[in-house]
Amino acid sequence: MKISSINISSEILHKMYVTMLRIRLFEEKVADILSNSKEIICPCHLYIGQEAVATGVCMALNKDDYVFSTHRSHGHYLAKGGDMKRLMAELYGKETGCSKGKGGSMHVAFKDVGFMGSSAIVAGTIPLAVGAAFAFSIQGSKRVSVAFFGDGATHEGTFYESLNFASLKKLPVIFVCENNQYSTHMPISASLADVRIYKKAGIFKMPGIRVDGNDVIKVFEVTRKAVEEARKGNGPTLIECLTYRWRGHVGPSYDLDKGLRSKEELDYWMRRCPIKRLERLMFKLGCLTKDQKDQIYENVKKEVEEAVIFAKESPYPKEDELYKDLLND
Numbered sequence: 001m002k003i004s005s006i007n008i009s010s011e012i013l014h015k016m017y018v019t020m021l022r023i024r025l026f027e028e029k030v031a032d033i034l035s036n037s038k039e040i041i042c043p044c045h046l047y048i049g050q051e052a053v054a055t056g057v058c059m060a061l062n063k064d065d066y067v068f069s070t071h072r073s074h075g076h077y078l079a080k081g082g083d084m085k086r087l088m089a090e091l092y093g094k095e096t097g098c099s100k101g102k103g104g105s106m107h108v109a110f111k112d113v114g115f116m117g118s119s120a121i122v123a124g125t126i127p128l129a130v131g132a133a134f135a136f137s138i139q140g141s142k143r144v145s146v147a148f149f150g151d152g153a154t155h156e157g158t159f160y161e162s163l164n165f166a167s168l169k170k171l172p173v174i175f176v177c178e179n180n181q182y183s184t185h186m187p188i189s190a191s192l193a194d195v196r197i198y199k200k201a202g203i204f205k206m207p208g209i210r211v212d213g214n215d216v217i218k219v220f221e222v223t224r225k226a227v228e229e230a231r232k233g234n235g236p237t238l239i240e241c242l243t244y245r246w247r248g249h250v251g252p253s254y255d256l257d258k259g260l261r262s263k264e265e266l267d268y269w270m271r272r273c274p275i276k277r278l279e280r281l282m283f284k285l286g287c288l289t290k291d292q293k294d295q296i297y298e299n300v301k302k303e304v305e306e307a308v309i310f311a312k313e314s315p316y317p318k319e320d321e322l323y324k325d326l327l328n329d
């Protein structure tokens, strides 16, 4: 099937659709739990609205490629293939969690699928992704490493240092900036002298591309090209994905009462929902029927419910676990 400039199979479209839906329904459930109970007490930065970025990027990767994530971690974790039950258990602080209940939403990892970790330190994982790419390069491996980060991370010096070193050494790393146009409550126009983040790549003689981050196929397409170049030894790419988070910076609220963003702005972006957009395309192409759609929703809802049951039924970590796993043991 030919869509935009690439051939893409209906199998890939289905996988994209299911992945985005798993992220969306998982997070809506988390939002619901946060709003109505105290079962989850760790701060959760929800990814709803940005699903096409994690999905499009991770679809272009192999299982043994590495991904490094941020405080807004759930979408990256699920898209790279992390186990949903163990993510929910982590949010519940249980010993079956992917970080044994000691990391919470912002510190998750699932190394079996190359999801190397997330961090609360803004921009903190960018140099880690570069370090991993440096190791791949020294080993002569064809693997690539991806750093996901927000627009706010581009205020940090380590972002520029990382771009410079990666370009200088032609490292196989893809820098994926999710420009959701806010850093906590600050709009990007109040914090960056030049809001065209992709342009910062040129200073370091590497390609920089801006893409519609709510178009999963476009994100997949540009990432696939960047990965191809990286595997050939041609160095890094900076991909700026323009997108928007529907909820507030942290927690389930829409933050419309804070005088920071308008209902009109939120509505505009909700009309550009990345999942509905792909759904419409798949209907049009005849590769998704109404019955299939209903069945996919049912399956994903069931998977999310099972993750909640698993999390609730799991025990809390024992007290003697408290000081373990701190220094790489």
Ligand SMILES: Cc1ncc(C[n+]2csc(CCOP(=O)(O)OP(=O)(O)O)c2C)c(N)n1
Pocket (backbone or CB within 6 Å): 045, 071, 072, 120, 121, 122, 123, 149, 150, 151, 152, 153, 154, 180, 182, 183, 184, 249
């Ligand atoms: C080094 C550092 N500075 C400040 C903070 C506080 N902080 C947490 S999230 C955040 C905003 C990050 O914005 P962005 O990178 O755009 O990601 P988004 O939340 O929009 O996904 C800030 C400033 C932090 N955690 N780490």
Ligand SMILES: [Mg+2]
Pocket (backbone or CB within 6 Å): 150, 151, 152, 178, 179, 180, 181, 182, 183, 184
């Ligand atoms: Mg942001």
